[in-house]
Amino acid sequence: MKIRKACLAGLAGMAAAALLLTACQNQSAPSASPTGSAPSAQEQVVTGTATGMGEVTVELTVADGKILSATVDTSNETEGYGRDLGEQLAQQLMDAQSADIDGVSGCTVTSSAVRAAAQQALAQAGMSGQTAQATAGVYVGTARGAKSDIKMAVEFDGEKILNVWNVENGDTAVFSQIAADTVAQEIVENQSLSVDVVSGATLTSRAAMLAAANALEQAGVSTADWMVAQEVEKTTRPTEEYDVVVVGAGASGLTAALSAKTDSQLGLTDSGLRVLVVERNGFPGGDMGYSGGYIGTPSGNPLSQATGAEMSPEEVTEAMLAANPNAADFADPVLSLNIWQRGPATITGLMNRGFHLTVEDARVVALGDGMMTAAFTQDPVTGYRCGDDWYDAMTGAPYLGKTLGAAAEDAGVEIRLHTEATGLVIENNVCTGITVEDRESTYQINAKKVILATGYGGFDQESVETFYPEMSNVLAANNPGNHSDAQKWIKELGGEVIYYPDANYxxxxxxxxxxxxxxxxxxxxxxxxxxxxxxxxxxxxxxxxxxxxxxxxxxxxxxxxxxxxxxxxxxxxxxxxxxxxxxxxxxxxxxxxxxxxxxxxxxxxxxxxxxxxxxxxxxxxxxxxxxxxxxxxxxxxxxxxxxxxxxxxxxxTASMPLSVYVDQDMTITLTKGGQRIENLLAAGGVCGNLTPVTGFGAHVYEALSSGTYAGECARLAILGQ
Ligand SMILES: Cc1cc2nc3c(=O)[nH]c(=O)nc-3n(C[C@H](O)[C@H](O)[C@H](O)COP(=O)(O)OP(=O)(O)OC[C@H]3O[C@@H](n4cnc5c(N)ncnc54)[C@H](O)[C@@H]3O)c2cc1C
CATH class of the missing domain: 3.90.700.10 (Succinate dehydrogenase/fumarate reductase flavoprotein, catalytic domain)
Structure with missing residues (x-):
């Protein structure tokens, strides 16, 4: 593998980089010192730039290891917060004679950015104070987020950032956790502390980057080196062989994998199959981690038994079909019943395997004309419970993703994060595998069964233009970067894709x-x-x-x-x-x-x-x-x-309802009841319109149940049962 460092300043037009961007040394044309005199031959003018609320620049005149003058430009910061602090922070730099300043309380983002920019500038003059050799280890750094200190752990091997994760995050929104996780993932992927902020959680994202920078400093690393994007030349790895490969580690993909690996009760049996899940994100759970955390649990599980409000699979099927008259052309009542019938064993089996649903979460809600039980999930760590607050603002949803991922891994499923499926290997309407890409390599994975569990369609530009142009003025609130890969692949094969506007929210x-x-x-x-x-x-x-x-x-x-x-x-x-x-x-x-x-x-x-x-x-x-x-x-x-x-x-607040057709054994067909693509199955949102799913907590329940069914279909077919 060859890693090449590229100065971000020279990569004009790159996606918005959020943290430190450039560190420029300027010896030939320095700006004037405070006294108005030009710097002497030994003097150096160095600048560093960081993003706080906006871009912050620190310019220092230095000589003989001393800061002679400091200018801090905070004019891009928020009015009333950091904008007027330039002089005050410059004075702090002069007083401290280092980047180690207290900052201004209440303006932590600006203060942190000034510290980072000053540090970057000083590093240019060889005054970073980081003389120690970079030392491998795990370091925890801190920075102030929207409402709390964000702590990030960085695992560093002396040369590379191996892993980054969020260890403390008191920012209240569910998205804050996801922002910290996303930033962590991108830092590892890009081997850079300069990554995109997560829309809607700007402060947490920036704090996560600053905290990771703080952690790296403790490793004795000059963080200026890590403020540049790094390009990787990918290698081609040998083809791998599995029995089942699932694309997407959301609710449906993980349950499909678990069901293929175990049995139809998601019990303790090991089917003996080699099951792999590839997931583009750095965390499992997909949109479930972003969801309201309301999960339907209609019958045959500890929650429904606790409330006594039970709706049988037949009643759920009827309620869904009745609630969706406009879906009559594509809805499949037989398939629906098959999927809803997997629900009771799915919820019970997952709970037995540590999926975080508890009897205390059970509430009775309306579904169609009936009443059913749903889980209002609570995160045991943060205490946030779905429904206690603004719709899907603070819920236990991210925790659900973690526990579902852990349940699948415990059963022997292999989950490969940061790994994106880039296409299908199909010949004569038979699928034999997928092509994938991670940060360092591209390769092919052959499998007897491929299950596409990439979710409903998302809001990438191509999907909007192709499938729902009337949605071009709608903002996305789902898993960032989630888009309809499965649906696009099927469309490319000449398949039909169903867009169901009634299911929008x-x-x-x-x-x-x-x-x-x-x-x-x-x-x-x-x-x-x-x-x-x-x-x-x-x-x-x-x-x-x-x-x-x-x-x-x-x-x-x-x-x-x-x-x-x-x-x-x-x-x-x-x-x-x-x-x-x-x-x-x-x-x-x-x-x-x-x-x-x-x-x-x-x-x-x-x-x-x-x-x-x-x-x-x-x-x-x-x-x-x-x-x-x-x-x-x-x-x-x-x-x-x-x-x-x-x-x-x-x-x-949910992904776009965009689905493909499947047969009764979850094998994808190009049209309703039409040409099958053998060995290629779908689960969850990819075929969710067929159920059809709308209403309270039904989406996650459907994803989990249809995952179980798809995994079962794959397992039984491979084992010839
Ligand atoms: C804001 C919001 C609130 C919601 N609230 C609720 C609620 O309260 N109750 C409810 O029941 N439902 C809710 N939903 C809907 C529910 O979360 C989803 O319908 C459900 O989680 C879909 O699961 P899935 O497994 O089908 O797909 P997803 O969760 O979308 O999982 C797909 C996974 O595939 C991955 N992926 C995609 N393409 C590739 C690729 N090429 N290679 C590798 N990986 C790939 C994605 O990164 C993702 O992790 C909500 C959704 C959102 C966004």
Missing amino acids: IVPVYNAILRDNYEVGWLFQKGHTMWVNSDGVRFFDESQILDNSLTDTGALLQTLDDGYAYMIFDDANTDCAQYAQELIEQGVAWSASTVEELAEKAGLPADALADTVAAYNEACASGTDAQFGTPADFMMPITGSTLYAARIAPGS
């Missing part, structure tokens, strides 16, 4: 996956604010949002060209203003003292917004809104000394 969100605070969540649903579109004009009677469901408001936003609406209010609207700062910090709200300034910050046309605000204030004063008929008691004038704009957008 589009709700208002501030940002792709920014829903980490219950009260802030209610702002867009309950707040008495004026709403404008991107043209700066009102477009409906805002009082409707009080009666709207979340999906009503999501649908309303979807009617806007770009999907974006802006809530405009002032500091007298305390119900809303109290949460504005949190949104400002996340970059989805702005404050200003004039309408014009607000418009400029929010990217709205100033004249139009000024006219709209003036008309709205007149309507408030007269008590009559001639334009939309909004009742006077809803409207609050926008006249305060601080004005706010908060941006919202329609967001899908």
Whole structure:
């Protein structure tokens, strides 16, 4: 393997790198020192750059191991947080004569970025203080996240980062955990501390990178070396042979693997088959880890037995078909019943294997006309329970992914993370394997049965353009990078792919996956604010949002060209203003003292917004809104000394319902009942529309149950039973 380091500064156009980007030494044309005199021959001007809330630059003039002057540019930081701290932090650098400064409390992201940039600059002058040799070991580093210290462990072998994981994360949102995990994964994959932030969890992502940098420093490493992206020339590995290979370690893939490896009860039997799961992400669980954590457990398991509310597989099948009349053309009642019949053994078997569902989580919920039991999962570590707070904001869902992965591995399933399936090996409608790629190599895996469990379609550009162009203004809230590989492969083979819009769940969100605070969540649903579109004009009677469901408001936003609406209010609207700062910090709200300034910050046309605000204030004063008929008691004038704009957008809180057809033995067919691709099976979302799945907790239940069924079909066929 050949690893080549490439200076990121020279790789213009690379995806946004989040942490330290460049470290430039400038001896020939230094900037002026504070006294205005040019630096002497021994003096050196060095700069370092890091990303805090925005980009932070530290310029130091140094000589003889001393910092003679420091300039810190924090002009890209958040107003009221880090923007005005440049001089104060520069003085701290001068006082400390090192990068080891206290920073400013309450502005930890900016402070950390300045420390990192200064350290990078000093390293250029040979003043990093890191004289020790890099030492292999596991180190834990800390940095401040959105609401807590984030601790990351880094396993380092003296040359390479072998592994990174999150050891402490008190940030409240489920996405914070996923952000930390994703950053950890990307650091290992890229062998760089400069990786993309996870949308919606910016502060946690950055803190995870800074904490990993802090850990590496403890290994005696100059972190400046790790602020460059590294390119790897991939090798081709020999082809491998398995009995069953599953693509995707989500709920369906892991259960399929477990079922292939054990028996139809997911019991203690070892089928003797060699079963491998390949997963693109660095963690198991797929969308289940992002989900609300509501999991249907309708019958025949400890939870349903505890509540006594049981719905048989036949009743679940009927309820699903009745709830989805528009799915009649593709829904498959026989297959559905087969899948739902696997449910009781699946839930019981998984619980026996340590999958984290507990009787204490059981609640009774409606499904169609019936009542069934569902788990409202609680994370035993954080205590977050699904349903206790804003929809899917704080749940036990990530923990479910971990325990399901562990259950499969305990049974002898091999799970290969950071490994992406790149295609199918198919000849004469018979599948014999897949091609895969990891960070260092490409290779082929042959298998007697291949099970595609890559989930519903996602929001990658290609899928949106190909399958649901009308969704182009909808933001994604699922597992980042999740996209519909299986569906694309089948389409390439000439197969039919079913898009089922009724199964969408589009709700208002501030940002792709920014829903980490219950009260802030209610702002867009309950707040008495004026709403404008991107043209700066009102477009409906805002009082409707009080009666709207979340999906009503999501649908309303979807009617806007770009999907974006802006809530405009002032500091007298305390119900809303109290949460504005949190949104400002996340970059989805702005404050200003004039309408014009607000418009400029929010990217709205100033004249139009000024006219709209003036008309709205007149309507408030007269008590009559001639334009939309909004009742006077809803409207609050926008006249305060601080004005706010908060941006919202329609967001899908689940993947796009996009499925392929399968036969009764879960073998993929190109059309309904048409050409089979032998030895190629599907599970979970890949064929979820056939069940068809909508409603409370049904998706994870379906994924788990159909995984069990697909694994069983594969196992029985291979073993000739
Ligand atoms: C925000 C949100 C909230 C939700 N809330 C609920 C809820 O409360 N209750 C409920 O029942 N359902 C809920 N759902 C839906 C539910 O989580 C999913 O339907 C279910 O988890 C799908 O499981 P799956 O195994 O079919 O697919 P996924 O979970 O999508 O798993 C697919 C896996 O395949 C991997 N993969 C994809 N392509 C490749 C490739 N080429 N190579 C290797 N790996 C690949 C992906 O990384 C992923 O890990 C929610 C979903 C979301 C996003």
